[in-house]
Amino acid sequence: MSALAALFVRDVRLAIRVGGGALIGVLFFLIVVTLVPFAIGPDLALLARVGPAILWLGALLASLLTLDRLLAIDHEDGSLDLILTAPVTLELTVAVKAIAHWLTTGLPLVLAAPLLGLLLNLEPPATGAVALTLLVGTPALTFLGLVGAAVTVALRRGGLLVAVLVLPLTVPVLIFGVAASNAAIVGPVRFGTPFSILCGLALMSIVVGTFATAAALRHAMD
Amino acid sequence: MALIDLANPTRFRALAEAVLPWLAAATVVAFGIGLEQVYFAPDDYQQGATVKIMFLHAPVAWLSMMAWGVMSVAALGTLVWRHPLADVAAKAAAPLGAAFTFLCLVTGSLWGRPMWGTYWVWDARLTSELVLFLMYLGVIALWRTIDDPTRAARAVAVLTLVGAIDLPIIKFSVDWWNTLHQPASVFRVGGSTIDASLLTPLFVMAIACTLLFFTLHLAAMCNEIMRRRVRTLLMLQAEAAGGH
Numbered sequence: 001m002s003a004l005a006a007l008f009v010r011d012v013r014l015a016i017r018v019g020g021g022a023l024i025g026v027l028f029f030l031i032v033v034t035l036v037p038f039a040i041g042p043d044l045a046l047l048a049r050v051g052p053a054i055l056w057l058g059a060l061l062a063s064l065l066t067l068d069r070l071l072a073i074d075h076e077d078g079s080l081d082l083i084l085t086a087p088v089t090l091e092l093t094v095a096v097k098a099i100a101h102w103l104t105t106g107l108p109l110v111l112a113a114p115l116l117g118l119l120l121n122l123e124p125p126a127t128g129a130v131a132l133t134l135l136v137g138t139p140a141l142t143f144l145g146l147v148g149a150a151v152t153v154a155l156r157r158g159g160l161l162v163a164v165l166v167l168p169l170t171v172p173v174l175i176f177g178v179a180a181s182n183a184a185i186v187g188p189v190r191f192g193t194p195f196s197i198l199c200g201l202a203l204m205s206i207v208v209g210t211f212a213t214a215a216a217l218r219h220a221m222d
Numbered sequence: 223m224a225l226i227d228l229a230n231p232t233r234f235r236a237l238a239e240a241v242l243p244w245l246a247a248a249t250v251v252a253f254g255i256g257l258e259q260v261y262f263a264p265d266d267y268q269q270g271a272t273v274k275i276m277f278l279h280a281p282v283a284w285l286s287m288m289a290w291g292v293m294s295v296a297a298l299g300t301l302v303w304r305h306p307l308a309d310v311a312a313k314a315a316a317p318l319g320a321a322f323t324f325l326c327l328v329t330g331s332l333w334g335r336p337m338w339g340t341y342w343v344w345d346a347r348l349t350s351e352l353v354l355f356l357m358y359l360g361v362i363a364l365w366r367t368i369d370d371p372t373r374a375a376r377a378v379a380v381l382t383l384v385g386a387i388d389l390p391i392i393k394f395s396v397d398w399w400n401t402l403h404q405p406a407s408v409f410r411v412g413g414s415t416i417d418a419s420l421l422t423p424l425f426v427m428a429i430a431c432t433l434l435f436f437t438l439h440l441a442a443m444c445n446e447i448m449r450r451r452v453r454t455l456l457m458l459q460a461e462a463a464g465g466h
Contacts, residue, residue: 169357171396179399212380
């Protein structure tokens with residue numbers, strides 16, 4: 001257990017210190033949301049209507065941006081080999097790394113969402129709904145992205161390929177994330193219906209992502 | 223002959239080359255019968271002659287999904303038994319699946335032009351086919367990025383299996399999303415509403431397309447084995463040239 005805790009502390013520290021780049025994702029999120037009014041015009045009513053979709057798309061792209069560093073850095077400096085040979089179940093190791101990654105890149109997106117919602121003229125309940133769906137949805141994105149990062153771990157430039165591989169898999173999360181946000185704002189479905197499906201998708205992604213990533217790493221390294 | 227004997231590429235190629243002409247002949251015969259039946263099938267009372275697109279569109283759509291099934295079985299073979307032939311089967315199936323999905327999208331939009339008045343609508347079935355097409359392209363991209371074929375096979379196998387779990391969920395979510403956005407869909411082909419006079423040609427065409435898939439798949443597997451042999455020979459040659 002202490003090995004896992006040590007790994008967790010190490011990953012979080014590496015992410016938030018110089019060179020870790022944990023907050024670049026949030027910065028990217030902010031820039032994407034800033035660019036949208038330039039593209040579709042500063043009409044506040046329109047922005048309020050498409051706001052949840054923009055926030056979700058921005059968070060989706062921002063969470064992809066940091067994925068290629070999730071395992072590749074450890075592979076480059078050799079620490080991934082040490083982690084793989086450690087006497088700890090690989091699935092647990094993978095899950096701990098993913099949770100540390102989500103805390104440093106996913107959670108900041110969730111916390112930034114209310115502020116960006118203000119820029120997009122979202123009402124407070126709508127902002128709350130988007131933040132809540134992002135809180136549930138971003139772990140799903142992290143664990144799905146983890147699979148993409150694992151199958152491309154040995155590639156020198158896997159960045160764009162990870163996005164190409166992972167984005168189609170995130171279609172259900174995007175659909176139900178935006179649907180739940182919109183359900184809270186305009187209906188006609190109750191918020192709980194799409195939101196519980198989103199929770200289910202998140203739980204399933206955590207399970208599938210953990211085991212698939214462990215399998216991919218085992219096969220990639222031997 | 224057990225499955226493990228086929229791991230020997232020479233033995234597999236001998237078997238495949240014996241089967242291939244027969245499979246190709248069966249494909250031609252099935253297409254002959256199928257096209258003849260399609261030609262003489264009655265037009266739909268609403269859709270007219272455009273209903274004939276269905277006889278290609280529906281079988282191709284079915285094969286676009288079956289190809290992922292073939293890849294998933296091959297992926298299990300790669301990860302569980304490390305059967306070398308499974309790698310080859312998975313690699314040969316990916317471009318075929320992409321091609322059949324592309325055909326499904328093209329025939330779908332050609333059919334949509336007279337029916338919907340536009341080449342593309344965000345209909346649930348078309349949209350999930352599009353996502354499937356993107357996933358095939360991703361798999362092909364991964365095959366082409368990792369240069370060591372064994373390593374590539376394992377990475378692709380994991381991705382294929384995750385995709386196989388996610389595909390039904392994508393289908394379900396797109397259906398849900400579509401009903402939310404388009405409450406009254408203009409288009410409906412119910413399975414039971416098709417008349418028997420149209421069902422028989424459809425069935426024959428489905429068999430013909432399936433035979434076509436397996437013919438092409440077997441031929442592509444033979445090509446892939448030859449490609450790997452060439453690669454090995456080139457590497458041995460390079461080693462011999464540099465290693466003295």
